[in-house]
Amino acid sequence: MLVTNKINTQQLADQLADNVEAVAGRSLWQDAWARFRKNRAAMISVCVLLFIIVCIVIGPSIASFSHDEIDWNVVADPYELGKPSLSSGHYFGTDDLGQDLFARTMKGGRLSIMVGFMGALVAVVIGTLWGSISGYVGGVVDSTMMRIIEVLDSVPFMFMVILFVTLFGNNIYLIFIVIGMVSWLGIARVVRGVTFSIKKREFIEAAHSIGVSKITIVRRHVLPNVLGIVMVYSSLMVPGFIMFESFLSFLGLGVQPPDTSWGILIAEGAKTIDVAIWLLMFPSVFLVATLFCFNFIGDGLRDALDPKDR
Amino acid sequence: MLKEVLLSARDLNVHYRVGKHLLPSRRKIVKAVNGIDLDIYRGETLGIVGESGCGKSTLARALLRLVEPTDGDLLWKGENLRGFSKLTLARRRREFQMVFQDPTASLNPRLTVSECIAEPLLTHEPQLKRQEVERRVIAMMDKVGLLANQRNRYPHEFSGGQCQRVGIARALILNPDLVVCDEPVSALDVSIQAQVINLLNDLKQEMGLTLVMIAHDLSVVRHISDRVMVMYLGKPMEVGRYDHVFDQARHPYTKALLSAVPIANPRLARNRQIQLLPGDLPSPLNPPTGCVFRTRCPEATDQCGRQSPTKSGNEQHHIFCTNTQIA
Numbered sequence: 123m124l125v126t127n128k129i130n131t132q133q134l135a136d137q138l139a140d141n142v143e144a145v146a147g148r149s150l151w152q153d154a155w156a157r158f159r160k161n162r163a164a165m166i167s168v169c170v171l172l173f174i175i176v177c178i179v180i181g182p183s184i185a186s187f188s189h190d191e192i193d194w195n196v197v198a199d200p201y202e203l204g205k206p207s208l209s210s211g212h213y214f215g216t217d218d219l220g221q222d223l224f225a226r227t228m229k230g231g232r233l234s235i236m237v238g239f240m241g242a243l244v245a246v247v248i249g250t251l252w253g254s255i256s257g258y259v260g261g262v263v264d265s266t267m268m269r270i271i272e273v274l275d276s277v278p279f280m281f282m283v284i285l286f287v288t289l290f291g292n293n294i295y296l297i298f299i300v301i302g303m304v305s306w307l308g309i310a311r312v313v314r315g316v317t318f319s320i321k322k323r324e325f326i327e328a329a330h331s332i333g334v335s336k337i338t339i340v341r342r343h344v345l346p347n348v349l350g351i352v353m354v355y356s357s358l359m360v361p362g363f364i365m366f367e368s369f370l371s372f373l374g375l376g377v378q379p380p381d382t383s384w385g386i387l388i389a390e391g392a393k394t395i396d397v398a399i400w401l402l403m404f405p406s407v408f409l410v411a412t413l414f415c416f417n418f419i420g421d422g423l424r425d426a427l428d429p430k431d432r
Numbered sequence: 433m434l435k436e437v438l439l440s441a442r443d444l445n446v447h448y449r450v451g452k453h454l455l456p457s458r459r460k461i462v463k464a465v466n467g468i469d470l471d472i473y474r475g476e477t478l479g480i481v482g483e484s485g486c487g488k489s490t491l492a493r494a495l496l497r498l499v500e501p502t503d504g505d506l507l508w509k510g511e512n513l514r515g516f517s518k519l520t521l522a523r524r525r526r527e528f529q530m531v532f533q534d535p536t537a538s539l540n541p542r543l544t545v546s547e548c549i550a551e552p553l554l555t556h557e558p559q560l561k562r563q564e565v566e567r568r569v570i571a572m573m574d575k576v577g578l579l580a581n582q583r584n585r586y587p588h589e590f591s592g593g594q595c596q597r598v599g600i601a602r603a604l605i606l607n608p609d610l611v612v613c614d615e616p617v618s619a620l621d622v623s624i625q626a627q628v629i630n631l632l633n634d635l636k637q638e639m640g641l642t643l644v645m646i647a648h649d650l651s652v653v654r655h656i657s658d659r660v661m662v663m664y665l666g667k668p669m670e671v672g673r674y675d676h677v678f679d680q681a682r683h684p685y686t687k688a689l690l691s692a693v694p695i696a697n698p699r700l701a702r703n704r705q706i707q708l709l710p711g712d713l714p715s716p717l718n719p720p721t722g723c724v725f726r727t728r729c730p731e732a733t734d735q736c737g738r739q740s741p742t743k744s745g746n747e748q749h750h751i752f753c754t755n756t757q758i759a
Contacts, residue, residue, distance in 0.1 A: 147544055147585035324538040331498055332552045332602070333525030342551075346542040 154350070157426040164422025167415035174412055178235065181228030187212070190380035192220045215400040217390060221380075227405050230382040233294070234364050235412065237383075241301040241363035242356040249306035250345065250352050253313025258321055258340050268314070275307050283375055292378050297370060301363055309355055316348045350427035358420035361413040368409070384409040435473040437507075438610055438642050439495060439528070444468045444504035446487075446494045450717065462716045464490040465501075466666035472610065477636065477643040479657030479674065481650060481689070485713055487666040488646045489533075492614045495644070496528055497521060509609075526556045528610040529603035531632075534619050535595035539587040546583035549573065549601045556606060568605060575638075576601045576631060593624035597631065604635060612644040617652060629656055650693050654678055662686045665716055665724040667741075672749030683751045684731050685709075723754045731755055 158164060182188070214223035256267040282303075286296050320326065321344070329339050368385020370376035377383050384405045391402030446465040453459045464487045472478055482488050493499040495506065497513060506513035508528070516524060529552070532538035539548050546569045553565050560568075570580040576597040587595055596616060603611050613632065617625040633656050636643055647653050653660055653674070660677045662670045662685060670683040681687045691707040709728045714720055720727050726736035733755055741752040 144546075144584040145581050147589060149544075149586050150541055150588070324532050324534055325540045327498065328530070328532055328538045328599075328602070329540075329551065331496060331525065331530045332555055333522040334551065334555050335522065338555070342543075343540050347540070 154423075154426040158422050161422040161425060163418045164426075167418035167422070170411060171415040171419070174231065174408060174415070175235065178228045178231035181231075182225055187222035187225050190221065191225075194220065214404040215398070217401055218394065218398075223387075223401065223404060226382050226387060227384070227408060230384045230387050230405065231408055231412075233377060233381070233383040234367060234385065234409070237297060237301065237367040238360040238364040238412075238416075240298050241305045241366075242360050244298075244302035245305035245309045245359060246352055246356050247306075248302075249309030250313050250348065252306065253310035253315075254317045254340055254344050254348060256310070257314035257317025258336070258344055260318075260321075264314075268311075271307050271310055274304070279304060283370060287375055292375070294377055294381065297367055297376055301366065305359065305363065309352065309359070312355055313348050313352060316351050317344055320344055320347050350423075354420055354424045354427060357416055357423055360416045364409070364413065435476075437471050438474045438509060439470075439472040439513075440507045441468055441470040441495060442505040442507075444470070444491070444494060444506065445502045446490050446499055447502040460717050463666050463719065464716065465494055466719075467504075468663075468666075468668055470495075470661065470668075470671075472642060472644060474609070474642055475640060476658040477633075477645055477656050479645045479647065479653035479660040480663060481647055481653050481660065482663035483713055484648060485716070486663045487716075488648075488663055489614050490666075491663070492530070492612045492644065492646050496525075496530060496612055498530070523556070526552065526606040527608055528612070529606065529608040531596075531599050531603050531611060531613040531616045533615040535592050535599050536587060538599050539595055541587055544584050544586055545578075545590070545598045546573075548587070548598055549583075549605055552602060552606045569601075572601045572605045575635065576604075577627075591624075592620050593628060596620060596624075596628050600628075600632065600635070604639065604641075607639060608641070610642045610644065612646070614646045615648065616645075618647065618649065625652065632656065650678075650689060662689065665713065665719055667724055668752055669725065670749075670751045672745070676749035680749070682745075682749075683753055684729050685725050686751075688730075723752075726754075 212222050212224065214227060216222055217226070252267060252271075256264045279300075283296075283300050286300060290296060326339060326343055329343055334342070364384070367376055367383060368388065371383050371385040372389045377386060379386075387405035388402060388409065391398075391400075391405060395402050444465055445463065445467060448462045448464060450460045450462055466487075468491060470478075480488050480491065490499060494501045497506070497516075501514065508524070513521075539545070543551075546566070549569045549572055550565050553560060553568060569583060573580045573583060578594060578597050578601070582590075587598070590598065596619075600616075616632065617628050620628060629652060632643065632645075635641065643656070645653060645656055657674045659672065660670075660674045661668055662677065662683065664685050670677055670681065670686045677686060678690065681690055688707040688709050691705065695701040695704065707730065709730075711728050714724070714727055720737070722735075722737040722739055723729070723732075723741045726732040729736065736754045739754050741754045743750050743752055745751055
């Protein structure tokens, strides 16, 4: 019995050795994804966020009114006739001009979330490239690139916005440009720091000893290893951009009516809080839910990506 | 038979500046490698031993220009290695490769092992087709004793010994002439050390490699080397054929190192005199005058502080010592 078993085992071993069909490995990303999936708060946040995104994408087309359409039936007494109701088609009610709040919330959400994602995208692309090159090359290049960041960072932000608005007029793209200009500074610094520590790791020296070019080292060996931190950082940055757009709009420097954003809706709603609470409530719920989701997702990502740091 | 010199170093120096000072004369300098002369012959295994911090690793990196030497000449196959432009150097790196100390840290955690092993191929032979790269990676994994079906796994799924095999496969896939191993087994379990050392030895025979083996473990060096160099504080102490250095050590430092090697046989070990060296390695910021070893040398004389050691002995075995009675 034992002897036959031994032969069988040997055959099995030979078969295993000859089996060139590769076994799939489990990358660090897959590990992180598995940990992320176990994080309940983060997974719920992902679902809620997806729901909100679906809402704002299809919302304006299922609304009974368009976001800038005045419903003359309710203008006579908007606080009474414009209450939220399913029968009138104003699911979230109307504002004092008789505009449908449901349509406006969805429309405003598009802008708010777009600002958040655009800011994060610009920050990630420019910031990661800038930071990793600065950190990897080091020396004079590093000092110069960091000084440029410091100069940009020291320009008063509001002053820049006001200047741009007076020069080029009020324009939604201006917000993207301004947020883009400043958003990458922080992430570039973070990436530079991480790159510094990765640069000293042995696998970078190994790549160097093989004769891999600097660009390829940055692309193949540095960037994938800073990407985790970049993801965490950028997901935690998105709420900041949304808030910032709200703040600019609140000051009248951002989006102009009839276009809207959650920030504007909340600002308007705050004025009528005692007579029409729904004007404040619905946009706030969406904004707060979105901000919460991004924060939980960022937290979840951080826990998933560096399990040692918990 | 005249042996072909593959790589030779003449008066090689690597100095690091430590700290910053406005006056250049006040800046401190660490002489990590200080005037090393070395010839590496094709087909041999050269062992380099010494304590921690004596400059072994820096020497290894300087030989391959991973660290830029401060001074001295490097001749690679008769060409001036230090004169290579960056581009030429990158292209010629395929002829000399390195195996690193920490097997897991020397592999990028985001790449599969087959990507790690294929990297030299992709760098130096970008025209190769995917199937051809894969075929050569599989052949190389087979050579170093890794199962080829594990090629899509990631470094963290392997043990230290397996990772070191990956590192060796990566170094050898381009058929280099010279492989410098910087303490390739010091991070591994003892049982795995022997496997990896034997693997290196077998591959050396099979592929006609030249090895430079850096180690602080004398038994490792003894097992594999044809020639040995003993270093202390950035300087050579004794160089020669391994049997000469190990069995007829003449330099006091080599003798002390050899006497400190533990012996597994207790009966032999009991009657042994261990030559303990007093004190620690002096700071390389401020090395002793004359012979750098004199502060700990049991046979130091007044002469040793005044005069730098001179080379004595024959080509097969020479030492650097000021004391004329030893030299």
